[in-house]
Every structure is written in C-alpha cells, then in structure tokens.
Amino acid sequence: MGASGSRVGQARRPYARMVSTSPFGPRGGWAWRLLAGWAVGPQPRAAGVLAVLVGLYAVGAVRQPDWFALTGFVLLLLVGAFVLRWRYLVALVVLVAALTVVCAAIRPTVPTPGPLAVVALACGAVLVFGRERDQLGLQGAPGALMLVDLRDRLAVGGRLPTLPVGWQVDAVVRSAHGAGFSGDFLVSAVSDDLLEIVLVDVSGKGQAAGVRALQLQGALGGLLGALPADRFLPAANSYLLGQVWDEGFATAVHLAVDLRTGRYRVATAGHPPPAVLHAGSGRVEALGAVGGVALGVLPDVPPGVDSGVLGHGDAIVLYTDGLVDAPGRDVDQGIDRLLGVVEVAVAAGAGSAREVLAGVRAADDDDRGVVVLRRR
Incomplete structure (x- = not known):
C-alpha cells in the first residue's frame, strides 16, 4: 500500500x-429527575406516602363508593411498582389487598366480583414484575433511569x-x-x-x-x-x-x-x-x-x-x-x-x-x- x-x-x-442531551435522558429530563429524586431517597418515605394515599382512598371507597371504585387501587399499585424496591412493594401489595377486602365487606352496596378480580390480578402482576426487576438488580425508578442511560449512551457513542x-x-x-x-x-x-x-x-x-x-x-x-x-x-x-x-x-x-x-x-x-x-x-x-x-x-x-x-x-x-x-x-x-x-x-x-x-x-x-x- x-x-x-x-x-x-x-x-x-x-x-x-459528545455528551448526551436527550430531553428524555437522566441528564435532560426534568420529569425523570423529579421522580428519581423522590424514589432514590429513603424508601420508607416513599412507601409511607403511598400507604397514606392507599388509606385515604380506602376511606373514600367506603364513604363515596360512586366516586371511588375499588379498581382505583390499581393506580396506586402502578406507582408503587415504579418507585418502590422489592420489600416495600410487597408491603404495599399486602396493604392494598387487605384494604380492598375490608372495603368490599363494609361498603353499603354489595360489590360485584369483577373489581375484586381486577385488583387481585393487578397485585399478582405487580409482584411478578417487581420480583423480576429485583432479580435483575433494577430497583425502582433508578433502575428505569439506568436503562434510559444505556440507550442514550449507545446513541451518543454512534x-x-x-x-x-x-x-x-x-x-x-x-x-x-x-x-x-x-x-x-x-x-x-x-x-x-x-x-x-x-x-x-x-x-x-x-x-x-x-x-x-x-x-x-x-x-x-x-x-x-x-x-x-x-x-x-x-x-x-x-x-x-x-x-x-x-x-x-x-x-x-x-x-x-x-x-x-x-x-x-x-x-x-x-x-x-x-x-x-x-x-x-x-x-x-x-x-x-x-x-x-x-x-x-x-x-x-x-x-x-x-x-x-x-x-x-x-x-x-x-x-x-x-x-x-x-x-x-x-x-x-x-x-x-x-x-x-x-x-x-x-x-x-x-x-x-x-x-x-x-x-x-x-x-x-x-x-x-x-x-x-x-x-x-
């Protein structure tokens, strides 16, 4: 040659x-940083806030059943699945399951089995998701942020x-x-x-x-x-x-x-x-x-x-x-x-x-x- x-x-x-500037990356997404900052803090704090919200929702489900359906517990489960680590997530699922049964028992109207089945399936799905994530070492919001960072680094490196x-x-x-x-x-x-x-x-x-x-x-x-x-x-x-x-x-x-x-x-x-x-x-x-x-x-x-x-x-x-x-x-x-x-x-x-x-x-x-x- x-x-x-x-x-x-x-x-x-x-x-x-070059340094990643993706608006959805951990360095550029303010929503990611806000949620991650809450999740990576003391887990008892995040778990406590969610437990209070579950309790308040349970009160509403008993007093105002037309406004607070039992399936609304699923939303709180989803938030918990994203921000809580395994043991705190298990505690939240147990609390939701227990309060769902209590609310169904003392509500003035007899609940249909559909909402109870939805909450039960959501509890099971959240536990499976949380367990798999825990085995991978992805804990709460920081685990999701790590995957976002991996994706951004691949793009920047190319x-x-x-x-x-x-x-x-x-x-x-x-x-x-x-x-x-x-x-x-x-x-x-x-x-x-x-x-x-x-x-x-x-x-x-x-x-x-x-x-x-x-x-x-x-x-x-x-x-x-x-x-x-x-x-x-x-x-x-x-x-x-x-x-x-x-x-x-x-x-x-x-x-x-x-x-x-x-x-x-x-x-x-x-x-x-x-x-x-x-x-x-x-x-x-x-x-x-x-x-x-x-x-x-x-x-x-x-x-x-x-x-x-x-x-x-x-x-x-x-x-x-x-x-x-x-x-x-x-x-x-x-x-x-x-x-x-x-x-x-x-x-x-x-x-x-x-x-x-x-x-x-x-x-x-x-x-x-x-x-x-x-x-x-």
Missing part, C-alpha cells in the same frame, strides 16, 4: 465523544465526526420492531486525516443485545485509534473471547480511510462484504473482504481484508446482515438487491443511509445498520 497505506496502519487518537471538505458520511441504526435497544452499533475515530469506522452486529436482539452492545461499544471505542488498523479486529476478538456471555459473539466490519489520498483498508469478521460505488463507471460491487470468523468464536483467526482507493464521486457502504438476510431468501440474493439499491440511491442521488435502508425494505424483525461514506 506504500506510504499512504502505512498511514492507515498507524495508531491514532480517538475522536472526542455519532459520526465532522469530516473535512470533500467528504460526506452518514449512518442510521434501527432496532428490531422499533425497540429502544439495538444489537447493531458503530464507533468512529478521526485524527490526522485518518478516519476509522467500525460497524458491529452483536448476537441477539432487544434489551439483552443492547446491554452487550453497550459494553462492547465502550471496549471498541477505547481500542479504536489506539491500535494500528491491522491489529484492531484481532484485539476485539481477544476481548470477546474473555467475556462470559451466553451469546458471546459479534460480527464486525472495520474501515480505515486516509482522507487525503482516499486510500482505504477494510477488514471483516463474519460480516457481510461492504459495497463500493465507482463513480467513473457507475459500477457497484461487493468487496472481496468476505471471510474471517465472527468475533468471540475462535482465537487467532485473521479477518478478511480488502483495500483500494476512493476517487472523487466514489462511495463505500457498510451494513449489517439485517438488510440482506431474511427467512426464505439467500444472503447472496439479499446482497444483490442491496447493490441495486446502492446503484440507484447513491449513484443517482445524495445517497443517504436512510435512503439505502428505505430502498432495501428489510423486514422489521432484525436490527439494521447502514453507513455511507462518499468522497465528493
């Missing part, structure tokens, strides 16, 4: 990350840097069924005219995959720029081999581009091959960097590697298998379909990642990620 190729292999410092004039990069990551967590993520670094982008697909979907993705994203963000390009995926593989995960593997594609010359190096580990648009001929092809075993499966397995030069007008597209893999369809067919979309969306237009994702029309039952890098 010559002198320019050696630049791609040199270590760089990672791009500085932000792309601003590139110099003559380059354009765009990315989009969508989770399966619109869930708040995705097993697909990206990390990037840029320094001294060297851009590095890593697109990763963690095994699994949903919240479990999102938590693993956050852990891996932090590790890869530390490695990116700190190691030469040819050592990055082997180091990531060693990291995953050291983790004790039930589904401990991930596929990845690592792109390193010299922004002065356009020379690039791309390496894949069990990941679909990137697509390259050659503006001069209008030809779109899948790179030959197919191969390499997924990260976290076997030690000392080299990734598949390809290299080339992006000329003016050329573009390279990274993507995860959610765009090309579907039940009943061969992956090669999915890649051919993607190449056709890239030819239309990128060659003939602005070619944003969202346009590529929309053109492929991939099913919503898997996480999907797309990165489009173009040289103007």
Whole structure:
C-alpha cells in the first residue's frame, strides 16, 4: 500500500465523544429527575406516602363508593411498582389487598366480583414484575433511569465526526420492531486525516443485545485509534473471547480511510462484504473482504481484508446482515438487491443511509445498520 497505506496502519487518537442531551435522558429530563429524586431517597418515605394515599382512598371507597371504585387501587399499585424496591412493594401489595377486602365487606352496596378480580390480578402482576426487576438488580425508578442511560449512551457513542471538505458520511441504526435497544452499533475515530469506522452486529436482539452492545461499544471505542488498523479486529476478538456471555459473539466490519489520498483498508469478521460505488463507471460491487470468523468464536483467526482507493464521486457502504438476510431468501440474493439499491440511491442521488435502508425494505424483525461514506 506504500506510504499512504502505512498511514492507515498507524495508531491514532480517538475522536472526542459528545455528551448526551436527550430531553428524555437522566441528564435532560426534568420529569425523570423529579421522580428519581423522590424514589432514590429513603424508601420508607416513599412507601409511607403511598400507604397514606392507599388509606385515604380506602376511606373514600367506603364513604363515596360512586366516586371511588375499588379498581382505583390499581393506580396506586402502578406507582408503587415504579418507585418502590422489592420489600416495600410487597408491603404495599399486602396493604392494598387487605384494604380492598375490608372495603368490599363494609361498603353499603354489595360489590360485584369483577373489581375484586381486577385488583387481585393487578397485585399478582405487580409482584411478578417487581420480583423480576429485583432479580435483575433494577430497583425502582433508578433502575428505569439506568436503562434510559444505556440507550442514550449507545446513541451518543454512534455519532459520526465532522469530516473535512470533500467528504460526506452518514449512518442510521434501527432496532428490531422499533425497540429502544439495538444489537447493531458503530464507533468512529478521526485524527490526522485518518478516519476509522467500525460497524458491529452483536448476537441477539432487544434489551439483552443492547446491554452487550453497550459494553462492547465502550471496549471498541477505547481500542479504536489506539491500535494500528491491522491489529484492531484481532484485539476485539481477544476481548470477546474473555467475556462470559451466553451469546458471546459479534460480527464486525472495520474501515480505515486516509482522507487525503482516499486510500482505504477494510477488514471483516463474519460480516457481510461492504459495497463500493465507482463513480467513473457507475459500477457497484461487493468487496472481496468476505471471510474471517465472527468475533468471540475462535482465537487467532485473521479477518478478511480488502483495500483500494476512493476517487472523487466514489462511495463505500457498510451494513449489517439485517438488510440482506431474511427467512426464505439467500444472503447472496439479499446482497444483490442491496447493490441495486446502492446503484440507484447513491449513484443517482445524495445517497443517504436512510435512503439505502428505505430502498432495501428489510423486514422489521432484525436490527439494521447502514453507513455511507462518499468522497465528493
């Protein structure tokens, strides 16, 4: 690769990350902070307030049965399920159940079994929910805030840097069924005219995959720029081999581009091959960097590697298998379909990642990620 190729292999410092400013995140949502501040204080205080409210509602249910239905206890149970830890939640459920029976016994009108059944089912559901959350270590409102913070950190870690004039990069990551967590993520670094982008697909979907993705994203963000390009995926593989995960593997594609010359190096580990648009001929092809075993499966397995030069007008597209893999369809067919979309969306237009994702029309039952890098 010559002198320019050696630049791609040199270590760089990672791009500085931005701080989350999501209005719904723990740093930006005043409603979250208010509720969390009440919940993380002394739990007896929160439990005591709810107990008083339950008692007052019970008085109202006895004296004004037309205004205070027995099913209104369910609302207080829901509040308790959100803010109380396990033992205080159990106490609240017992109190609600007892007062519901008492109110039903002394109310002037004989209650129908429907409201009693609703309250009983709500008590059971709240106990099941609270127990599962306690086993996961998510206690009250702070546990919910932790999940929000995890989601926001995944989004912030995937932000792309601003590139110099003559380059354009765009990315989009969508989770399966619109869930708040995705097993697909990206990390990037840029320094001294060297851009590095890593697109990763963690095994699994949903919240479990999102938590693993956050852990891996932090590790890869530390490695990116700190190691030469040819050592990055082997180091990531060693990291995953050291983790004790039930589904401990991930596929990845690592792109390193010299922004002065356009020379690039791309390496894949069990990941679909990137697509390259050659503006001069209008030809779109899948790179030959197919191969390499997924990260976290076997030690000392080299990734598949390809290299080339992006000329003016050329573009390279990274993507995860959610765009090309579907039940009943061969992956090669999915890649051919993607190449056709890239030819239309990128060659003939602005070619944003969202346009590529929309053109492929991939099913919503898997996480999907797309990165489009173009040289103007």
